[in-house]
Amino acid sequence: MPLTLTTPADHAATAPAAPAPRLHADFYDLQAALTDGERAQLGRIRDFLQREVAPRADEFWERAESPRHLFPRFAELGMLGAGIPEVAQYDNSALYRGWVALEISRVDASTATFLGVHSGLAMNAIWVGGSDEQRERWLGPMARGEIVGAFALTEPLSGSDTARGLRTTATRRVGADGADEWVIDGAKRWIGSGAFSDITVVWARDTGDGEMKGFIVPTSSPGYAATKIERKQSLRAVENADITLTGVVVPESLRLQRIHSFTEVAVVLRLTRAEVAWQALGNGIGAYEAAVRYTGEREQFGKPIGSFQLVQHKLATALGNITACLAMCTRVSQLQDDDAQTDAQAAMAKAFVSARMRETVALCREVMGGNGITLDYGAARAFCDAEAIYTFEGTHDMNTLIVGREITGIQAFVS
Known part of the structure; x- marks a missing residue:
């Protein structure tokens, strides 16, 4: 008997007490690895996403606006x-958080990215790199949604080589009041939520010791300017920005006190990289579910196209990709829960899953024929969004080089 697709109509308006039902695309029921409590909370989130995000996702994508009202x-x-731990509302695992990223991206990859920037990158940067006082000051308001955070690492001339090629500088000096302060100069690009964030975690090279430092920069600071990047054709509902910093003065109290070099920054990226693999997986699942619905409804030659052998082959290939990726994501998150996940393991998950996602969304768009290029049928947005997901949090090539270094023991990055 075929599995039943989970659709908005399957969810009541109130939060379900029972665990979330199994997804059609979860062919081996890997969701069963979650606790009953995690599955119940996942069901509440799934219900919310289907009722309040899915109906307007295409609208926000076309308007190139983030759903900030949510x-x-x-x-x-x-x-x-x-x-x-300091702000989590309930006990949960990295595996559960991966499933949440999947669920959000399954409905809208832009929303998943919007939340990932704030919760994954900006909040984790403060949690990993901040002092106890900084954590107390910032994490609570960010968890309550009172402050929106962004994360500014990538630069116009520095993407994959940020560890060595960071051009934004921070110069320490004594201020007029006798206290230490920093002057930041430089530019950042592709900063998610940067067009409207309240604070931005800015990474800059210390002109004193040459090491990377992190700063919590209020976006109202004099000399800070953000311009929304227009004409994007992927993750359109993520309001990326070009940011310039011209003589921005930041007090020592806003320097992340536990960040002394790129080594600590890499910890933040490892925490989020595996979650981006879950996001890629969710984007592929969203396209797959749309394709299954479409092939059951669309008729050609007097019968549903889902009865054609070539169409079934494409759907089976897509489901195989999803199943393999779900198994990989499950294991890499379990390793994170065991505090045993390595950079290479996170990098492999992101590289492999995003590549399989690319193939999956293409197959799902293909079975829809010409209809597949419109937003009306559920695959076009996932198809376009796949390109950005494939590229950010380390390009496919860079992540494979991290894995290659682990395999051979030889550094193959350009030196």
């Missing part, structure tokens, strides 16, 4: 900072 609801559901 930020308080994300906070109520414990979706902000769920992996940070």
Whole structure:
């Protein structure tokens, strides 16, 4: 008997007490690895996403606007900072947080990215690199959705080589009041939520010791300017920005006190990289579910196209990709829960899953023929969004080089 697709109509308007039902694409029931409590909370989140995000996802994508009005609801559901003990609303695992990323991206990859920047990158940067005082000051308001955070590492001339090629500088000096302060100069690009964030975690090279430092920069600071990047054709509902910093003065109290070099920054990236693999997986599942619905409804030659052998082959290939990726994501998150996940393991998950996602969304768009290029049938947005997911959090090539270094013991990055 075929599995039943989970659709918006399957969910009541109230939060379900029972665990979330199994997804059609979860062919081996890997969701069963979650606790009953995690599955119940996942069901509440799935219900919310289907009722309040899915109906307007295409609209926000076309308008190139983030669904900022939903930020308080994300906070109520414990979706902000769920992996940070100081602010998490309930006990949960990295595996559960991966499933949440999957569920969000399954409905809208832009929303998943929007939340990932705030909760994964900005909040984790403060949690990993901040002092106790900084954690107390910032993480609570961010978890409550009172402050929106962004994460500024990538630069116009520095993407994959940020570890060595960072051009933004921070110069320490004594201020007029006799206290230490920093002057930041430089530019950043592709900064998710940077067009409207309240604070941005800015990474800059210390002109004193040459090491990378992190700063919590209020976006109202004099000399800070953000310009929304227009004409994007992927993750359009993520409001990326070009940012310039011209003589931005930041007090020592806003320097992340536990960040002394790129080594600590890499810890933050490892925490989020595996979660981006889950996001890629969710984007592929969203396209797959749309394709299954479409092939059951669309008729050609007097019968549903789902009865054609070539169409079934494409759907089976897509499901095989999803199943393999779900198994990989499950294991890499279990390793994170055991505090045993390595950079190479996270990098392999992101590289492999995003590549399989690319193939999956292409197959799913293909079975829809010409209809597949419109937003009306559920695959076009996933198809376009796949390109950005494939590229960010380390390009495919860079992540494979991290894995290659682990395999051979030889550094193959350009020196």
